[in-house]
Amino acid sequence: MTRKQKMLMSNLITYGMVTIAFIVCQLALSGSIDGFKMSRSLKGQLVPICAWIVMAVSLNLVVGVSGELSLGHAGFMSVGTFSGAVVSGWLLNAFQMENEPVRLLIAMIVAGVCAGVAGVLIGIPVLRLRGDYLAIVTLAFGEIIRNVLNCVYINVDGKKLIFGFNTPTLPGKALLAGPQGAVGVDKISTFVMGFVLIMFTLVVVLNLINSRSGRAIMAIRDSRIAAESVGLNVTKYKMMAFVTSAVLAGMAGALYGLNYSTVAASKFKFDTSILVLVFVVLGGIGNIRGSIIAATLLTILPEMLRAFSNYRMLVYAVVLIVVMLTTNSPFLAGKLATVKGILKGRKNTGKEGDAV
Amino acid sequence: MIQFLSYLCNGISLGSVYAIIALGYTMVYGIAKMLNFAHGDVIMIGAYIAFCAMQYWGFPPVISVIAAMVVCTALGVIIERLAYKPLRKATSLAVLITAIGMSYLLQNVALLVWGANPKSFPSVVGLGALSMLNGQLIITSETIVTITACVVIMIVLTLFTSKTKMGKAMRVVSEDKGAAELMGINVNATISLTFAIGSALAAVAGVLLCSAYPTLQPTTGAMPGIKAFTAAVFGGIGSIPGAMLGGILLGVIEILGKAYVSMELGDAFVFAVLIVVLLVKPTGLLGKTIHEKV
Numbered sequence: 001m002t003r004k005q006k007m008l009m010s011n012l013i014t015y016g017m018v019t020i021a022f023i024v025c026q027l028a029l030s031g032s033i034d035g036f037k038m039s040r041s042l043k044g045q046l047v048p049i050c051a052w053i054v055m056a057v058s059l060n061l062v063v064g065v066s067g068e069l070s071l072g073h074a075g076f077m078s079v080g081t082f083s084g085a086v087v088s089g090w091l092l093n094a095f096q097m098e099n100e101p102v103r104l105l106i107a108m109i110v111a112g113v114c115a116g117v118a119g120v121l122i123g124i125p126v127l128r129l130r131g132d133y134l135a136i137v138t139l140a141f142g143e144i145i146r147n148v149l150n151c152v153y154i155n156v157d158g159k160k161l162i163f164g165f166n167t168p169t170l171p172g173k174a175l176l177a178g179p180q181g182a183v184g185v186d187k188i189s190t191f192v193m194g195f196v197l198i199m200f201t202l203v204v205v206l207n208l209i210n211s212r213s214g215r216a217i218m219a220i221r222d223s224r225i226a227a228e229s230v231g232l233n234v235t236k237y238k239m240m241a242f243v244t245s246a247v248l249a250g251m252a253g254a255l256y257g258l259n260y261s262t263v264a265a266s267k268f269k270f271d272t273s274i275l276v277l278v279f280v281v282l283g284g285i286g287n288i289r290g291s292i293i294a295a296t297l298l299t300i301l302p303e304m305l306r307a308f309s310n311y312r313m314l315v316y317a318v319v320l321i322v323v324m325l326t327t328n329s330p331f332l333a334g335k336l337a338t339v340k341g342i343l344k345g346r347k348n349t350g351k352e353g354d355a356v
Numbered sequence: 357m358i359q360f361l362s363y364l365c366n367g368i369s370l371g372s373v374y375a376i377i378a379l380g381y382t383m384v385y386g387i388a389k390m391l392n393f394a395h396g397d398v399i400m401i402g403a404y405i406a407f408c409a410m411q412y413w414g415f416p417p418v419i420s421v422i423a424a425m426v427v428c429t430a431l432g433v434i435i436e437r438l439a440y441k442p443l444r445k446a447t448s449l450a451v452l453i454t455a456i457g458m459s460y461l462l463q464n465v466a467l468l469v470w471g472a473n474p475k476s477f478p479s480v481v482g483l484g485a486l487s488m489l490n491g492q493l494i495i496t497s498e499t500i501v502t503i504t505a506c507v508v509i510m511i512v513l514t515l516f517t518s519k520t521k522m523g524k525a526m527r528v529v530s531e532d533k534g535a536a537e538l539m540g541i542n543v544n545a546t547i548s549l550t551f552a553i554g555s556a557l558a559a560v561a562g563v564l565l566c567s568a569y570p571t572l573q574p575t576t577g578a579m580p581g582i583k584a585f586t587a588a589v590f591g592g593i594g595s596i597p598g599a600m601l602g603g604i605l606l607g608v609i610e611i612l613g614k615a616y617v618s619m620e621l622g623d624a625f626v627f628a629v630l631i632v633v634l635l636v637k638p639t640g641l642l643g644k645t646i647h648e649k650v
Contacts, residue, residue: 069449079429125635133634136589139582147624166620251570265494270582274456314464320457321439329442329448 004102014289021296049299050194051256054201057293058248058277061205064159065284066241067221068127068338069109069135072142073276078149078244078268079118080111080253085182086154086161087111087256092186094159100188108189108197108254108326115250118145119243121293127238149265150179173340181264182257189259197255198292201248205288208244217241252254282323323338358492361605364380364608369499371488371607372394376561377584378591378599379513380554384604386530386594387550390448393409394435395558396581397462400574402428403566404470407477417480417534424559433548441544459578466574470488474573509557510600517596526550530594583610583626590630591644601641606630 024340025046062070084107091097091106101317122141131135154194157172164170168178175181208214220227228234243268256265279298283290301319305312326336377399384392402424409420439458443451465526479498486495517523528536537543565580566572583606592600604627613625633641 063449069452125631129634129638132385132593133589135391136586137631137634140586140630143582144627145622147621151618151620168464264458269577278453278456278575281449284447285447311468313460314468316639317457317460321454321461322453324450324457325439325442326453328446330445 007210010289011210014202014206014292017289018195018198018292025191029334031189035259042300045299045303046191047189047194047259048256049296050191050198051252051259052276052279052295052299053198053292053297054252054255055249055276056283056295057198057201057205057288058245058252059276060280060283060286060288060291061241061245061248062089062285063280065209065221066217066238068238068242069132070138070242070245071135071270071273071277072122072138072140072145073245074247074270074272075122075142075145075250076115076118076177077253077256077272078145078265080115080250081257081263081268082152082182082253082265083114083175083250083256084108085185085257085263086175088186088188088254089173089182089184090156090161093173093240094158097198102192104188104190104193104254107258108193111254112247112251116243116247116248119246120239123239123242123246127242128237139270139273142268142270146265146268149181152176153178153289179265180268181262183262185261185263187259187261189255194255196308201251202288203246204244208241209288213237213240216217278320282320361493362495363611365493365495365499367590367602367608367611369558369607370611371587371604372502373565373568374580374584374587374607375506375603376509376557376564376602377580378588379596380557380561381585382588382591382593382596382599383526383550384554385588387526388440388444388524388547390440390451391455391585392440392554393452393581394458394462395554396577396579396584397433397459397466398428398435398555398577399562399565399580400466400572400577401431401562402555403477403562403572403576404466404475405559406482406563407475407566407572410478410480410637412570421480421563424563425556425633428555428559428562429552432558434549436548440606441547450574463574470574472573474571474585477570479567479570481565481567496568498567500562502568502583503565505560506600506604507562513553513596522546522549566582574592583623586627586630589640590633592640595640595642595644598640598642605641 022256025038027033029043031037055073057071062073064083067352071093082335087110088103088107091103097103114140122138126137153170153174154176155162155164155170155174157170160172161175162170162172166178167323174183199281216227216232217240219230220234220237222233224234275298276295279295280291282296282298283292298316302312302316306332308315377395380395380398381392384390384395405427406417406420406424409415410417415423433456433489435576439454446495481497481501485499486497487493515523517527522589525541525546526549528539528541529543533543536546561580561584562577566576584603587602587606588599589602590606591598591600593599606629609629610622610626614622617625637643
């Protein structure tokens, strides 16, 4: 197989995996097969899982493909959530638009645009920096977005949207109420729409990676100086990855926000950015399929551990550390390779152990 | 004017705490080239130990602080040995995620041991407030102790890194690990020592922080941790005077921003200043410029 065919194969596997998972979930939801049903808590998790998958894949575009550590991805998500909630509320209250899928679609597009604008504004200063400094500035922007959104009030009065800053008393119906976040949200997110968004994200990201621009982005990641010297516009390509990622995060935010009746800005703390980063790293940096699997498993894991209530986050932390140690420590990786070799029934050579 | 001076004092006091935490961050970053996200939670553990020592076991404040320092030092060294040392050669992201895992672990252990309810931390400084300018300007004894502690720590650390053999070894290791090893410096021991010092400082910072802002809960360390990290970057990460300067400036900006601009936007203000500084001077205030070679 040529390189191109291999890539196509790999992409098809990714699409296929998501589609099969979707069909299995739909079957379980419909309950048409006896004894194959989804638990209530898992049902409630379906839309969030879709949103987290999109978040993880989009962050992977920045961290894995573009090679910049971003610690403020939740900021873009919150921009998407709140703009999506406001647009959806506005369309419902001012124009009596009852058609839910259309409203959700419009909300997601507007959310993507808003997050994209935020991405451009933040990208211009951020992408001038490098390494840890870039990481801390994205962290700072994430916190700034959260702090500012904490003070924004948006109400709908008739057909008008009324904006306020630190003014809790506005006329009309509240859509965005400062620290309380988006209130009175009409829950219109559906699992089908989540699936559509994941597929859209995959098409965008996988095509970007396999395009000329994608190769340029990866070249810049591998060696900025070499890429510059062959005439690649570093800022342009970095910006492309950063803004695409922001747009997708915004859309995921809208999907996530419109799944709950209220979403507070405190939901999008620094911890949330880290959570998404954990999905990306555990799934494998630069590995899109890995991100999808990690996001799914790590969203379900705390729910499954709910029986242990107090211990569940503890277990989560331990799992995180152990996975990082086993996959990255040369000593443990060598041991793991030896065990694998024994299982396969052949003598393990030292060389293989080192290569893992 | 008096009001301003009072805010300034509070700012310097808070900034001193940030500075002490930032010292831990910056030293560890300088030597191990890793962002130790669990540092903020070591502060919280230190504060809990001091709290228990004073409230439950009835130790005097000084002994309690020392107990907290001892426990945190041990904790720092153990964390380094178990979680970070095996990853010495791994990518920085892998180490970062491990540090985040460690941070979650410490928070959740604290949650299990001490519960989620906030504890009211008794001040370790049992003195009255200092009143100046006919009682118009009141400076609490916590403020004075915090600032003094910060200055003393700063001087001792500077002397330690420039005069003693171990301190010099630390600087060498942070500059070039391979060369240090060839010169017969025990790199592993030096890194452990750095973690030990950083964690002991975290314990002091935890006690001082909780003396000034007396609510103690498992997430107490998280936000000061992030801000101190910001302070370390602000001053130029890897530089000890930089951490000091960055911490104090950040504290002052935060308090003044909250007082004069907006209570809600205080934190946003801190981060905005950081961004502006980094755009003008991308390596921080006192950071060294490292030239990239092809």
